[in-house]
Amino acid sequence: MTESFGARLTALVSRRGQLCVGIDPHPGLLEQWGLADTPDGLERFAMTCVEALAGEIAVLKPQSAFFERHGSKGIAVLERVIAESQQAGALVLLDVKRGDVGSTMTAYAAAYLTDGSPLAADAVTLSPYLGFGSLEPALQAAEKSGRGVFVLALTSNPEAPEVQRALNGPRSIAQTVVDAAAERNAGVRPIGGIGLVVGATIGSLGVDLGALNGPLLVPGFGAQGGTLSDIRTIFGNSLRNVLPTSSRGVLKAGPDVFALRSEALRTRDAIVSAAGHH
Numbered sequence: 097m098t099e100s101f102g103a104r105l106t107a108l109v110s111r112r113g114q115l116c117v118g119i120d121p122h123p124g125l126l127e128q129w130g131l132a133d134t135p136d137g138l139e140r141f142a143m144t145c146v147e148a149l150a151g152e153i154a155v156l157k158p159q160s161a162f163f164e165r166h167g168s169k170g171i172a173v174l175e176r177v178i179a180e181s182q183q184a185g186a187l188v189l190l191d192v193k194r195g196d197v198g199s200t201m202t203a204y205a206a207a208y209l210t211d212g213s214p215l216a217a218d219a220v221t222l223s224p225y226l227g228f229g230s231l232e233p234a235l236q237a238a239e240k241s242g243r244g245v246f247v248l249a250l251t252s253n254p255e256a257p258e259v260q261r262a263l264n265g266p267r268s269i270a271q272t273v274v275d276a277a278a279e280r281n282a283g284v285r286p287i288g289g290i291g292l293v294v295g296a297t298i299g300s301l302g303v304d305l306g307a308l309n310g311p312l313l314v315p316g317f318g319a320q321g322g323t324l325s326d327i328r329t330i331f332g333n334s335l336r337n338v339l340p341t342s343s344r345g346v347l348k349a350g351p352d353v354f355a356l357r358s359e360a361l362r363t364r365d366a367i368v369s370a371a372g373h374h
């Protein structure tokens with residue numbers, strides 16, 4: 097039987113520590129690394145990240161948009177990033193933030209969450225704003241194949257509260273997303289495979305995550321201003337299941353492989369010691 101995403105994530109994080117590093121080949125970072133804003137420059141950037149990070153860091157999160165902007169050659173680089181990161185032992189969370197009508201979600205599930213697809217990752221990000229139920233084909237494909245999903249709940253951007261904090265009856269929209277994920281994760285051991293995205297920049301939590309039983313991806317940490325102290329304020333002292341993710345904050349240390357790896361390990365060690373592990 098396929099091992100669940102929750103089990104794979106829990107085991108790898110306990111070995112490699114709580115950090116996800118984003119692979120976001122911004123044009124400005126390519127320039128900073130002395131690379132051209134071309135598919136060749138993209139490939140050099142992305143494969144340097146894989147070489148530096150995939151053998152050490154638990155989760156790598158390529159941001160699909162920065163690969164898509166280079167067209168089919170960019171997608172070919174993304175396929176390579178996914179395959180070679182997995183070969184080096186990292187879990188790959190593909191940040192695509194997909195959300196659509198159920199019939200189209202079936203196609204996204206085939207693309208990203210099904211064995212044999214060239215873009216199949218270990219997990220993807222999903223947007224629930226066509227209704228959490230519209231994500232069902234992706235949730236089922238993930239569950240069946242031992243993959244995971246991270247559903248946007250409280251995102252790190254300043255525009256988010258107007259939608260996510262709005263009330264849907266007595267609960268906020270974000271709380272309805274949390275509750276729907278919690279229902280699907282109930283009783284799964286060690287944790288369920290439906291994670292949520294909760295930004296490090298949100299100030300205060302304002303939702304009850306007590307029943308979630310799933311992982312929490314925490315972007316906004318680093319370049320967007322979120323700190324470890326913010327993460328503590330939001331999640332309290334129990335940082336179990338919290339996976340901070342940083343892209344530019346780590347990538348700025350490149351292009352030297354050793355400098356990039358050292359920055360990622362320094363960031364990871366700070367999180368691990370704040371979380372009181374090891």
Ligand SMILES: O=c1ccn([C@@H]2O[C@H](COP(=O)(O)O)[C@@H](O)[C@H]2O)c(=O)[nH]1
Pocket residue numbers: 118120159191250251252253293294295315316317318319320341342343344345
């Ligand atoms: O709420 C969200 C959800 C996703 N992201 C993504 O994470 C990275 C953040 O990059 P940094 O350079 O560390 O700021 C990026 O790919 C976003 O698309 C997010 O920032 N907030």
